[in-house]
Amino acid sequence: MEIIHIMALAAVLLAAPFLLGMLFGKKTISGTYLSGTLLLWGSFEAVAITAGLKGWEFQMLSDRFLYVLAALMCAGLAALCVRTIKFGKGKKIGKINIELLKELLCIAPAFLLAGSLFFLYAPKLESWYLVPETVNTILDTNSLHGFNPLTGQPLSAPKEFGWTLMNLPAFYACLADWFHINTTGLLFCCISLWMLFISFLVYYQFAAYFFEKWKNGRIFFMWIYAFLFFMGDKAYMNEAYQMLHYAYEGRAVLTGILLPYCFYLLLTAFKENKSRRATAGFVWLAEYALLLAGGLLAAGLDYGLGLPLAMTALSCVVGLAAIGKLFRNK
Numbered sequence: 001m002e003i004i005h006i007m008a009l010a011a012v013l014l015a016a017p018f019l020l021g022m023l024f025g026k027k028t029i030s031g032t033y034l035s036g037t038l039l040l041w042g043s044f045e046a047v048a049i050t051a052g053l054k055g056w057e058f059q060m061l062s063d064r065f066l067y068v069l070a071a072l073m074c075a076g077l078a079a080l081c082v083r084t085i086k087f088g089k090g091k092k093i094g095k096i097n098i099e100l101l102k103e104l105l106c107i108a109p110a111f112l113l114a115g116s117l118f119f120l121y122a123p124k125l126e127s128w129y130l131v132p133e134t135v136n137t138i139l140d141t142n143s144l145h146g147f148n149p150l151t152g153q154p155l156s157a158p159k160e161f162g163w164t165l166m167n168l169p170a171f172y173a174c175l176a177d178w179f180h181i182n183t184t185g186l187l188f189c190c191i192s193l194w195m196l197f198i199s200f201l202v203y204y205q206f207a208a209y210f211f212e213k214w215k216n217g218r219i220f221f222m223w224i225y226a227f228l229f230f231m232g233d234k235a236y237m238n239e240a241y242q243m244l245h246y247a248y249e250g251r252a253v254l255t256g257i258l259l260p261y262c263f264y265l266l267l268t269a270f271k272e273n274k275s276r277r278a279t280a281g282f283v284w285l286a287e288y289a290l291l292l293a294g295g296l297l298a299a300g301l302d303y304g305l306g307l308p309l310a311m312t313a314l315s316c317v318v319g320l321a322a323i324g325k326l327f328r329n330k
Contacts, residue, residue, distance in 0.1 A: 002181065002182075002185070005180055005181050006179075006181060006185070008179055009178075009179045009181060009190055010190065012179075013190070013194050016036070016040060016073055017033050017034075017036035017039075017040055018032060018033050018076075019072075019073045019076030019077055019079075019080065020035070020037075020039040020040055020072050021033055021034070021035040021036025021037075021076070022036070022076040022079035022080045022083065023039070023075060023076055024036075024039075024287075025079075028208070030107065030201045030204050030205060031205065033198075033201055034198070034201055034202065034205070034261060035287060035290075036076070037198055038261075038287060038291060038293075038294055039072065039290055040069070040072075041171070041293065041297050042293035042294060042297075043065075043068055043069070044065055044167070044171050044174075044297065045165075045167060045293045045294070045296055045297040047061065047064055047068055048065075048144075048170055048171070048297075051144060051170075052145075052167075055145065057142050057143055058139070058141075058142050058143060058144050058173060058177075059142055059177075061170065061174070062173070062174045062177050062178070065174055066178065107200055107201065107222060109219070111196075111197060111200045111222075111226070131168075131169055131187060131246075131248055131249060132183045135173045135176065136183050138169060138173040139176060139183075165296045165297075166250070166296070166297070167297055168250050168297050168298050172186060172187060172191060172248065175190075175191075187248040188248075191247065191248040192244075192246075192247040193247075194247075195247035195248065195256065195257065196243055196244070198257050199247075199256040199260075200222070200225070202257055202264065203222070203225050203260065204218070204222060205261070205264045206260075206264060206267075207221035207222055209267055209268065229243070229244065230244075242256060250297075250298035253294070253298035254298050257294075258291055258294050258295055261291065262291050
């Protein structure tokens with residue numbers, strides 16, 4: 001029965017970000033998925049902060065976020081239908097599908113290598129580790145309060161406001177609650193592979209940026225990235241080590257996904273795209289705001305907020321300058 005629950009979780013983790021990403025109007029499947037993932041995390045962070053300020057119990061947070069996610073997915077599905085009809089009138093469906101297939105073929109081989117070796121490299125999850133402990137505390141007590149959100153240890157004093165921003169364990173607890181999956185299986189297998197997949201999509205953005213239409217160059221870049229992943233696995237605290245062993249951790253999300261994607265947005269901000277002048281401002285600013293929300297969601301006291309905050313601020317400055325340049329040249 002648990003395998004059915006895991007398959008249902010996998011379907012949601014693949015479908016939900018894609019549908020949410022449709023609201024951003026991206027032209028590539030990887031860009032759409034990444035934008036949707038940021039919206040997924042950002043919307044949860046907004047609901048979780050509200051829960052912390054209003055004193056909700058965990059079950060109320062889980063129910064409210066489920067409603068928000070369902071509404072966003074319906075909006076994304078409507079956006080997908082509109083885009084499909086639009087492309088259908090222009091008779092470009094076949095061309096679009098071929099481009100998406102090519103993109104998947106560039107990403108899939110390298111990720112399948114990493115995914116197949118993941119179970120050989122990654123150690124067995126320790127039951128005492130901090131994130132599983134906190135997730136279990138949330139599920140067992142049905143509470144978001146009275147304990148440290150990083151360690152799960154009881155607090156004698158009220159929780160500080162800064163700790164109400166660190167809600168990644170609560171996000172995992174919602175998934176465990178919805179799909180009835182034990183914490184070990186959820187974090188070690190499902191979430192870790194999902195985070196690894198998102199990291200591959202982020203670095204594929206760099207491959208597409210540097211090599212553009214040179215397909216073999218993009219494939220070569222992704223294979224090199226996969227190879228370096230396993231080479232870097234030998235060094236503790238390396239990004240590769242974190243992504244392969246503890247990808248569910250906040251620091252892995254920051255260093256393996258959010259900061260590289262922030263740097264990618266910096267690169268693309270300098271690249272003009274006259275056909276997107278009307279929506280460029282919204283998309284850039286929305287993604288910068290969601291990057292910040294994702295950074296707050298994943299951050300911990302020992303991870304530090306300085307670097308993601310500085311990078312997001314720098315991205316906003318560069319993005320605004322690029323937007324201004326687009327409209328000045330109109």
